[in-house]
Amino acid sequence: MTAVPTSSTPETTEHDSDGRWDEAVRTLLETSGSTRSRPGYEGCTVSTSLGFRHINYLAEAAVLEHFRSAGLAPGMLYDEFGLGLDVVHIDTRLPKNLHVDDLATLFVKPVHTPDDTRMRFDVTSTVSRAGRSVTNARSTLEVLLRVEPGVDARLTVPAGLKRFVTERLGTAEPVELTVDPAPRPDLGSGRGTTVGRDSRRDPVLDELIGENNAFGWKWRVPYFYCHFGDRMPMSGFLRQLEEVVDLFLADRGLDVKRVLDERHWIPVVTHSRLDLLDEVRMEEDLYTVYTVEEVFKSLLYTSRMDCYVVRDGRLVPTATGRITHGYMTQRSNGTWELVTFDEPTLRALSGEHR
Structure with a gap:
């Protein structure tokens, strides 16, 4: 710099x-x-x-x-x-x-x-x-x-x-859980546990998602997402938002590489927002729910990310954020334009089964 x-x-x-x-x-x-x-x-x-x-x-x-x-x-x-x-x-x-x-x-x-x-x-x-x-x-x-x-x-x-x-950063009000958290996956399982259309179940994520058009992800926060040997900073939550979008798109059949290769669509973000509500400690299990909220004129869609940890049998909100996504493609004259979502994309974003 x-x-x-x-x-x-x-x-x-x-x-x-x-x-x-x-x-x-x-x-x-x-x-x-x-x-x-x-x-x-x-x-x-x-x-x-x-x-x-x-x-x-x-x-x-x-x-x-x-x-x-x-x-x-x-x-x-x-x-x-x-x-x-x-x-x-x-x-x-x-x-x-x-x-x-x-x-x-x-x-x-x-x-x-x-x-x-x-x-x-x-x-x-x-x-x-x-x-x-x-x-x-x-x-x-x-x-x-x-x-x-x-x-x-x-x-x-x-x-x-x-x-x-x-x-302390934030004092979010804990919520009583009605289910017991699943055991932590084996550390060799990579990106943890996901809950979507094609994923295995997790009782806490199932409760958080309910009937919403949402995707869930649970994983162990590594030390390199944290600072001061203690907690996850804003940069870690920005990474979390980017990663949960990637997992969500793959779950809905919109894998970034597939869309790039088959449709020449490049993902684009026009707005993002994140707020820390409480602290996430190094190596805690972080529960992340990504919910599609609105599709705007078949050009952009807005989604919300909510993050939680479980402490003493209670669910603690730790962060919330929103992001607006779309796709761009390069036309034959070299200009870049926003893409209008086709029907398969709209069905995937709405949560309809393939």
Whole structure:
């Protein structure tokens, strides 16, 4: 990532730090900034355009760079104040595509009010097209500072940050279960247990899905989806959303590779949103339900992702999100256009059997 010049991290001595921290907090909370960055090559999965997850990653990276430029780098917050920085909300609209070789300029603007208990930032991403700047993404992110147990903080949290500090990310209300969870699958089973038209059953997922037009997935959260040796961050839930879509499409006979090869349709996302409701611990079993909500004019469909864990015999909501999907194809004149869903696709999305 190429960033605007940043100030050096303030010294962490008690006798002269108060004024420096106050200035750093003011810069963080009241000053806009920008950074320039290229997308990760990993995100170039279809054609040369980036998927929604990596565009969200860029927005998150821009906010983290804003913290660094203010002198409150995420690593320093952890080491000095015992605080873990967590993005708990991200909402992104994608009016234009992002190319693998684009150098995006990301503008970060604080938009929280004096009464907010979450930091809120608007992030606008622009790229160069035919010699002019165009907006390819608009995001809003909300951030909390989570007290990290076991970290020996060296300094007292600055007064201006205290309203954004929490002992726990979310306090979702647990729901009593009427079934017993199935035993965890063998660790060699790969992507865990899925519940769809062609999948085996799971009592918890069966209860969550009911009669809805939905797909369920249960699996063990690995350490590399987590941060601070503890919990799953926003980036992990973005990966979860992308993966459950892939599994859902395969279950409905719309495998991404098959659709690419047979119809030359490229999946596209125009909007995504995710909210963290509670914490998911490393190596917990995560239950994810993906529900198709609406098909719009046979061009786009909206879906909801809901994530849960089971603790002490109760179901705890941990995240919820929405995503709007469609397909594009390249016409003979080289232009890209949204595809109108054909009848087999509409039947698959509606949950009708093949």
